[in-house]
Amino acid sequence: MDKNQIELQQPEQRLLRMFKERAGEYISGEEISRQLGISRTAVWKQINKLRETGYEFEAVSRKGYRLTGEPSRLAAADLMLAARTSVMGRNLKLLDVTGSTQDEARLLAEQGAPEGTLVIAEEQTKGKGRMGRSWYSPPGNGLWMSLLLRPNLPLGSAPQLTLLMAVAVCRAIRSVAGVDAGIKWPNDILISGRKTSGILLESTGEDERIRYCIAGIGIDVNMAAGELPEDLRAIMTSLRIESGQKINRSELAGTILNETEQLYGIYMTEGFGPIAALWEALSISLDKPVTVQTPAGEVKGTAVSLDSSGALIVRLADGQTTKIISGDVTVDPLN
Amino acid sequence: MDKNQIELQQPEQRLLRMFKERAGEYISGEEISRQLGISRTAVWKQINKLRETGYEFEAVSRKGYRLTGEPSRLAAADLMLAARTSVMGRNLKLLDVTGSTQDEARLLAEQGAPEGTLVIAEEQTKGKGRMGRSWYSPPGNGLWMSLLLRPNLPLGSAPQLTLLMAVAVCRAIRSVAGVDAGIKWPNDILISGRKTSGILLESTGEDERIRYCIAGIGIDVNMAAGELPEDLRAIMTSLRIESGQKINRSELAGTILNETEQLYGIYMTEGFGPIAALWEALSISLDKPVTVQTPAGEVKGTAVSLDSSGALIVRLADGQTTKIISGDVTVDPLN
Numbered sequence: 001m002d003k004n005q006i007e008l009q010q011p012e013q014r015l016l017r018m019f020k021e022r023a024g025e026y027i028s029g030e031e032i033s034r035q036l037g038i039s040r041t042a043v044w045k046q047i048n049k050l051r052e053t054g055y056e057f058e059a060v061s062r063k064g065y066r067l068t069g070e071p072s073r074l075a076a077a078d079l080m081l082a083a084r085t086s087v088m089g090r091n092l093k094l095l096d097v098t099g100s101t102q103d104e105a106r107l108l109a110e111q112g113a114p115e116g117t118l119v120i121a122e123e124q125t126k127g128k129g130r131m132g133r134s135w136y137s138p139p140g141n142g143l144w145m146s147l148l149l150r151p152n153l154p155l156g157s158a159p160q161l162t163l164l165m166a167v168a169v170c171r172a173i174r175s176v177a178g179v180d181a182g183i184k185w186p187n188d189i190l191i192s193g194r195k196t197s198g199i200l201l202e203s204t205g206e207d208e209r210i211r212y213c214i215a216g217i218g219i220d221v222n223m224a225a226g227e228l229p230e231d232l233r234a235i236m237t238s239l240r241i242e243s244g245q246k247i248n249r250s251e252l253a254g255t256i257l258n259e260t261e262q263l264y265g266i267y268m269t270e271g272f273g274p275i276a277a278l279w280e281a282l283s284i285s286l287d288k289p290v291t292v293q294t295p296a297g298e299v300k301g302t303a304v305s306l307d308s309s310g311a312l313i314v315r316l317a318d319g320q321t322t323k324i325i326s327g328d329v330t331v332d333p334l335n
Numbered sequence: 336m337d338k339n340q341i342e343l344q345q346p347e348q349r350l351l352r353m354f355k356e357r358a359g360e361y362i363s364g365e366e367i368s369r370q371l372g373i374s375r376t377a378v379w380k381q382i383n384k385l386r387e388t389g390y391e392f393e394a395v396s397r398k399g400y401r402l403t404g405e406p407s408r409l410a411a412a413d414l415m416l417a418a419r420t421s422v423m424g425r426n427l428k429l430l431d432v433t434g435s436t437q438d439e440a441r442l443l444a445e446q447g448a449p450e451g452t453l454v455i456a457e458e459q460t461k462g463k464g465r466m467g468r469s470w471y472s473p474p475g476n477g478l479w480m481s482l483l484l485r486p487n488l489p490l491g492s493a494p495q496l497t498l499l500m501a502v503a504v505c506r507a508i509r510s511v512a513g514v515d516a517g518i519k520w521p522n523d524i525l526i527s528g529r530k531t532s533g534i535l536l537e538s539t540g541e542d543e544r545i546r547y548c549i550a551g552i553g554i555d556v557n558m559a560a561g562e563l564p565e566d567l568r569a570i571m572t573s574l575r576i577e578s579g580q581k582i583n584r585s586e587l588a589g590t591i592l593n594e595t596e597q598l599y600g601i602y603m604t605e606g607f608g609p610i611a612a613l614w615e616a617l618s619i620s621l622d623k624p625v626t627v628q629t630p631a632g633e634v635k636g637t638a639v640s641l642d643s644s645g646a647l648i649v650r651l652a653d654g655q656t657t658k659i660i661s662g663d664v665t666v667d668p669l670n
Contacts, residue, residue: 155494155538155540156489158542202539205490205537207494207521208494
């Protein structure tokens with residue numbers, strides 16, 4: 001099995017949980033051995049395995065081990081600890097650098113990877129945005145990931161999944177970073193009017209069915225203001241800038257997986273209604289004057305709701321409503 | 336440029352048209368030279384070029400050239416002559432053998448190939464059917480091709496394109512082979528209750544939009560009864576078996592391209608209405624008792640119409656109607 005593609009084994013994960021639950025404490029090798037049901041030698045091996053992925057332990061004789069440092073890099077063990085999921089992210093591929101996590105995930109999908117397969121890279125050299133745009137994905141302070149979904153649904157449902165992913169990411173950001181993030185239709189996450197996350201849902205279908213979808217998620221997590229590209233500072237921000245603190249990327253990724261698994265479960269059993277309601281509650285474009293650039297031209301009006309397919313309903317100046325299936329929304333300043 | 340990927344040049348095509356319009360006649364090199372506006376040497380070169388692709392010419396001094404044989408293999412020149420299109424098939428890749436024309440076309444699509452790009456193979460070693468099934472694609476007597484479409488439409492429109500392709504293929508088969516072919520929902524082509532063609536529309540989308548679709552078309556054209564796999568003879572047939580004659584595969588492919596270009600043009604300007612009407616006129620499952628295997632279970636009833644999205648409307652025994660988005664239809668025998 002590829003070193004980076006690990007389904008985490010129980011001892012390693014349970015070991016880490018012990019140390020995290022008793023932060024700052026020494027735990028004796030004997031106690032660990034007893035609690036995990038493994039030999040003292042095995043404990044020592046597990047500790048060294050975690051050390052190799054960036055965790056730091058102090059070992060003091062007659063006291064035991066103490067966790068003194070965590071990896072600044074994304075670590076599989078950390079991420080799996082934050083994700084209390086049974087499907088999403090359970091098949092994990094962590095990469096130092098890749099062209100695009102979307103392409104990597106697609107390759108895995110074509111090879112038959114299971115639903116919930118997650119690709120995360122520290123750095124993307126050809127990060128993909130919507131409509132052929134590129135996505136700036138430098139190493140270290142961002143979260144660049146792609147999640148494979150295999151819903152048994154018609155192709156026309158893909159727009160609903162796009163909105164579902166926006167809800168999952170927005171809720172995770174709000175909960176982990178404690179910031180007032182909102183959604184701009186269909187799936188940009190904004191804080192104080194500036195974008196902090198973009199989502200790209202790529203779908204592959206056969207006749208009328210979805211074969212698989214890959215949700216690409218890019219979040220500017222810990223960039224300082226100076227790290228954002230100069231020409232984008234007016235329209236982009238990071239969770240660190242907005243929250244005033246460094247955010248644990250593993251916790252954020254894990255929380256996104258938790259939210260996705262919950263919302264996806266609701267969606268598959270209850271349909272789009274509850275997702276639409278959650279989306280509308282987080283929307284920053286509803287009840288606002290908007291300008292929408294659509295393939296058919298510019299539309300100006302007031303965004304009023306989502307329809308059952310996930311399209312945006314806009315009320316025009318003459319009181320009529322129109323349905324926007326696709327487009328770029330700008331919320332107009334109030335005069 | 337790849338030898339197989341040719342945008343046909345005018346002289347070669349016009350030369351072939353001359354010989355076909357005056358079948359059996361000798362045409363002097365001088366006349367050809369005059370009509371095509373090229374030198375006698377160039378005429379000789381064009382004739383040799385066609386000879387290389389399988390055309391046979393008799394050359395008699397003082398009489399000129401006479402077309403005496405055509406390639407039994409698919410030839411680009413022949414196909415382009417049959418296709419009076421401006422987009423569909425104009426970028427053509429003819430292959431002797433490939434794994435699957437779908438995969439080949441997808442590769443070209445990802446490299447930016449234009450709408451209408453067509454891949455045809457004499458033989459597929461891993462021909463793809465619907466739902467992961469394989470498609471038997473031996474060399475010589477079938478038509479195995481994939482057509483790239485790049486409509487600027489929402490993903491939910493893909494089912495309509497599936498039906499459009501079925502109409503195009505069915506109309507072409509009826510016109511070229513003179514047989515009473517019909518469509519079983521959504522896109523199988525049947526003659527006398529046996530399948531002669533399958534269509535597979537693979538779509539790739541981004542958020543709510545189609546990025547591209549690849550229509551895979553497989554037709555059992557000139558197989559004799561003995562050439563069909565034994566276990567499939569009860570449910571499969573070929574155009575040759577049904578029409579009692581060998582069918583010109585280039586003419587069939589060209590006619591499919593013509594039909595597709597016309598119907599696609601109508602669809603993009605007028606919407607799905609006219610396509611649905613054409614589909615319904617060719618349907619063999621409407622107003623018949625049907626059993627449909629759907630992802631949600633079996634549905635029995637009478638197929639009554641298409642809805643605006645391309646779904647099949649089935650009237651149940653209790654008089655209520657249900658909408659089938661996806662499934663395998665069997666027309667039940669009347670008792």
